[in-house]
Amino acid sequence: MDEEIQGLIMRMSDPNEKEAFYFADKLGTKLDENSLAEVYKLVKGDNWEIAYLACRALSKSSFNEQSLDVVFEAIYDKKNRPHQGAFVQVLEEFDLSQRFVDIFRVYLFGNFKAQTLAKMYLDEVEFDITPRTLRKVEKHWNHYLHNPEDEGSLELKKQEVVPILEELRELFSED
Structure with a gap:
């Protein structure tokens, strides 16, 4: 070196x-x-x-x-x-444009500061999303649903994540 x-x-x-x-x-x-x-x-x-x-x-x-x-x-x-x-x-x-799933994982499972920053990236970064991205995100969400930090945080997360998932599903729904 x-x-x-x-x-x-x-x-x-x-x-x-x-x-x-x-x-x-x-x-x-x-x-x-x-x-x-x-x-x-x-x-x-x-x-x-x-x-x-x-x-x-x-x-x-x-x-x-x-x-x-x-x-x-x-x-x-x-x-x-x-x-x-x-x-x-x-x-x-x-450049996080290819890293939606990773950022989403941090949002679900990170500590408070990590989650807050991840949410900001989810809102602000222009991601390249594919049907595979959606499947991976749904897999992580299902894992979170069955392993929540606590019941209170589960309801808060649902309020944030469900609209994200609906938006992603709309991207790939057949007209």
Whole structure:
């Protein structure tokens, strides 16, 4: 791995570094094929702050699109649940048009901040929706219906999700 990239990773990962965001952003602009695996390891690591900064670096990189799977793995990882909202917030730097199902899953199963941000993305992003997207969304919704957080949240979610599902179904209903 290139010395400059190694230095940026060290500065970004230093808990005493006051400019960690700057170094994460700079790392993103310098990332190459050889250093990508190292940044993926940081995303999957045990320190959520470094994982978040690594996600931020990926969002600034030319590997932005292909890195989304790794970022969503960090979002879904149970160890990151208390900080899930931070990981979901970094998604604003990515093209989410192909990720309706992932965002919907975060909306259903994320912590409060993650759900709030996911709802914002659902409302604001222009997604590419296919019949397969609808089937996957319905599968996640059925799972949620049978495993709600609590009865009160189930009613609130129904008020939000049922219109979304109806809108999606209308897209693919035969005239």
